[in-house]
Structure formats: C-alpha cells, structure tokens
Amino acid sequence: MNNSHSPTVVVVPGLRDHVADHWQTLLAERLDKVRTVPPLEHDKFSRTARVAVLDSVLREIDGPVVLVAHSAGVLITVHWAQNPSRPIQGALLATPADVELPLPDGYPTTDDIDRGEWNPIPRRKLPFPSIVAASRTDPLGNYRRIAGMAETWGSRLVDLGDVGHLNPAAGYGNWPRADELLREVIESTAPISPAQI
Template identity: 60%
Template sequence: MNPTPTVVLVPGLRDHVPDHWQTVLAARIAGAVTVPSPTDAGLSRDARVMALNDTLSRIQGPVVLVAHSAGVLTTVHWAARHRRPVHGALLATPPDFDTPLPDGHPGPQTLRENGWLPVRRNPLPFPSVVAASTNDPLARLDRVAELARAWGSRLVNIGPVGHLNPASGYGEWPQALELLQTFGCRTTPDTEVSV
C-alpha cells in the first residue's frame, strides 16, 4: 500500500487569517504542513521559493502541493529549479502578473524587481490541477486557462468565487478536499465533506 502523501500548503503574498481556506484545510488534514512566510523578505520570489524548498527538504515520502494565488507562481518557479518528486499539485486561482493588478496590489515594476516576472510557462514535472474562478479580480479566466495549458495542468472551472479568499466571501472551500482526493490524499473521518 502506498503511503498517503503529505499535504504542503503554499500561501500567497498576503498574511493568512484564521478563516482562509488554506488555514481551514491545514487543520482538517492530518500531518499537513504550511510553508512559512519568509520574514524580512518583502515580496522576494526567491525567498518564497527557498522557503518552499526548505519545507520540502524536511519531509520524507510523497507530497502534494496546495498553492493559492502567488503561491501558485512560487510553486511553478520552484519546479523549474528543483527536482524533488511531487505526487501532484492543486493550484488555486493563480494571479495574472503579466497584466496590471487592481489598486492595492504590487505593480509590474515591483513584481519584476522582486523576481515574479516573467511568469514561467514551462510544463510542470508532476500532475497538477488549476482551479480557476470566473470572476477573479486578479486574473481573467482565459488568462488562467493559458497558464494551465502551458503548465500541462488540468483546468477546473470553480465558478464565480472571486479570488477564493475571505475578501471574496470564501473561508472554507470544500471542493479542495474532493480535488485532493484525486491525488490520493485522505481526510480524517470527521472531515469528510460532500460536494
């Protein structure tokens, strides 16, 4: 019997809050690990890639990555440099950094200076699912579909969920559990959710 993969959550650029779906998911999956946000690193992409690599280096056995927002791009940049085996990845609502973001988000120059641009479009060396919103203020659906094609990911349209964060009205995201089960992840009996 194959061991159950360790779920590794890769956050975006913003600090997490208790009702974010990644925080809720981490509490529901035994042994889940969240990549810590680098301290004093600002928006550095390299610091986030290093934090992900450091986290993965301490885990034995198969892993499934669960990334949200800029955490998706952290994962894609990490995969281009490192060859640690990954069982699969759930990549939720990646932002379109190639298009100027709404007010309150980093501009193109800041993103470029911090290593986020250009956005990598190399095929990922592991199976992946991109969960795309139809009304994400940080990326149009067609742009996310382009990224999914470039990465070799299966695209799943999850409907009008904004950026899939508390600001969009989403704390718990039950569909994440269903999507993770396709990678062999198991939830504890009291957390089974029907979707």
C-alpha cells in the first residue's frame, strides 16, 4: 500500500470525531497516504455540515481514494454518495449506526438526530464497491437491519460476530482486521495496469 499508485485512505469518524485509542486513529497512524476528516467546530449534529466537510477533504485529493468509515461516519459517507463530487475506488463501512431507531443513553437523542436531518438513511446502490462490516452485538445497530442496508447499498457483508460497536468501549482499540479488510477493498478494486494483462 506504499507505492505511488496506491489510493489515499480517507478516514471518516463517527460523531465522537477523533478518539486517540480508536481503531481508526491507530489504523491511520500505520498508513502512508491517509487523511482524516476533521471535526466540526459548530453544528456537531448537522448531517449536511458533516457531508460538506467530507466533500471538502475529498476535493483536495488527487488520484484514487478509499474510504474507511465507522458508525455515523458510514451514514456521512452514504449521504455524500447520493450526489458524489468525484469517483471513489471503494469503501470499508464498519458498524453503521442505525439512527432510524432510538440510540442508547449517552448517544445522540432522537431529537438531535431529527434536527440534524440524518433520516431517512439512504437505501440506494452506492456508486463504488464497498464492504459493510457488521456486529452481531452492536447496541447502535441490529444485525439484520444493517444486513438489509448492506444489500441495498450493493455492499459485501462481513459478519464480525460479537464486537459490540467496535469502539474502545467494546475493547477496540487496535483492530487488526481493519488492515485485512482495507487491503481487500484496495486489492479487489484496483484498476488493472497494462503490465498485468
């Protein structure tokens, strides 16, 4: 993943933004060509504002891009993809937050979600290949509902088993499977060079 033709990986965090011991942060530290979508100063719960920040980051990058999104970051990605400003090589979409249903205590309220205009969650085929990595024990997303979203997005579904919300509170920290799934997205979507024909 270090050659000049390798894609830039754009990390799309959830609503908690940059968390030092989160697997996305640790993954970004291991990559050479990487950008992380910066946090919002204002309008923290605004889906429109977050999609605009992602779009701004993507417009600054030349060459291929692969997205790595988690939780609400998946929703930001899927909303952005309804009207994309540039092509995307592929995406790893980990444990999407299902904000159409009330979230547990300590997470944004239904009123926060409604004010931020997060719903409905888009259910159209994404214009790029993707993997949805789903948890069987995610308090923010029922596995069967997430599997249904993956199907409508045209994503390959990966069953992660019992990983909670795949965040530091669930013990992830470092998540080596992220490297493996990212490599799979990159290798399965890489354009074929003339030398390979």
